[in-house]
Amino acid sequence: MVSTKRSLGLAVSIAALLIGATGASAETASLRIAQQFGIAYLPLIVASERGLIEQEAKALGITPPKIEWLKLSGATAMNDALISGGLDFATGGIAPMIVAWDKTRTNAKIIGVAALGSMANIITTNNPNVKTIADFTEKDRIAMPAVKVGFQPIVLQMAADKAFGKYDKLDELTVSMPHPDATAAILSGRSEITAHFTSPPFVQQQLATGKVHAVLNSYDVLGGPHTFNVVYSTAKFIAANPKTLQAFVAGLDAANAWIKTNPAEAATLYIKAENSKLEPGFVEAIIRAPDVNFSTTPEGAQKFADFQAKLGIIKQTATSWKEMFQAGLHSKPGN
Known part of the structure; x- marks a missing residue:
């Protein structure tokens, strides 16, 4: 009887080990x-x-x-x-x-x-006449990584919806451009790009030059951190x-x-x-x-x-x- 109990106990232990091994191997290597x-x-x-x-x-x-x-x-x-x-x-x-x-x-x-x-994303501009997004005109161009698709376009549409009641009012001013290229363009002052919707560290790099100022903060659009x-x-x-x-x-x-x-x-x-x-x-x-x-x-x-x-x-x-x-x-x- 003792032998039988020991055998049963050993079998249960082995089964437990096998189940544990199976469970562990289920996780990706x-x-x-x-x-x-x-x-x-x-x-x-x-x-x-x-x-x-x-x-x-x-x-x-x-x-x-x-x-x-x-x-x-x-x-x-x-x-x-x-x-x-x-x-x-x-x-x-x-x-x-x-x-x-x-x-x-x-x-x-x-x-x-x-x-x-x-982290807040900011629209910067080198146009001294632009204080808010309502000041953008057909002469301005707002650079962002991809127009209509992605984080910045959605936030811009949210801002336009609040400001004008028309979410796509500023869409025609947007231009697709990588952040580094847009930073170079807006700081040069010799490009059609007059604004840039960007994120750290590009925001801080641009503002530190004194050549641009902030127009819109995404935290303000969302009503807090996002x-x-x-x-x-x-x-x-x-x-x-x-x-x-x-x-x-x-x-x-x-x-x-x-x-x-x-x-x-x-x-x-x-x-x-x-x-x-x-x-x-x-x-x-x-x-x-x-x-x-x-x-x-x-x-x-x-x-x-x-x-x-x-x-x-x-x-x-x-x-x-x-x-x-x-x-x-x-x-x-x-x-």
Whole structure:
């Protein structure tokens, strides 16, 4: 009888080990993350350089995935890679992510993983006659990364809707141009570009010259801080890798906490990783700015979704910001 009990106990132990091994192996062994350029992606840089995601994975009792950091640019290419299985986590503006979420509700089911942070985007101008967006004329041209598609065009339409009751009133003045090129154009004063809707560090670089002034702050348009960029994935990947997802978000939270307590070191890390020519003190000042907050908590997501639904950019708005983001964030004070 004792022998039988021992045999039974051994069998149960072996079964438990096998179940545990199966559960562990269910998590992905690799993690492909798209990382774009710019200070808005600082949390990812810190998480990568300091191995924070791997540390959190170990703490959760899983083998840390082999992380591949991919430099991709453009929502279309990124979404195609995500849906085809060539990418696990994509990154981009919150407004484009909401469009992807809406378009894939019945198939790939793209969903937000975490916010990367809240930071104000500013319209600058070298035209002394322009004090508000109401002062723009047909002679002005407003540069932004992509017209009608993306974060800046949506915010400009929100501002126009409030100011004129006509969301597309300023659309004809917009021009597609990368931030570095637009910065050079507006500072030269010899281009058709008289305004630029841009983000850190380009805002600070331009204002520091004294050649431009601010016209519009996106925080004013949204009525407070809002998420700028996010990380997103597919419902299938999230469901299959719950602990990897948990480790990733915890790694970002750890990165954000480290950035807040070590802004000078974070600036140095950013400059090295991006091979940037910016001065450390300049980058540190941006990190310390009161309108910059690196956080995984989504802010203003519902306002973006409501406006995009109003314009017909998405078929219907979300019932709550939580509908657009994975459940692990739902306990956070998002909006």
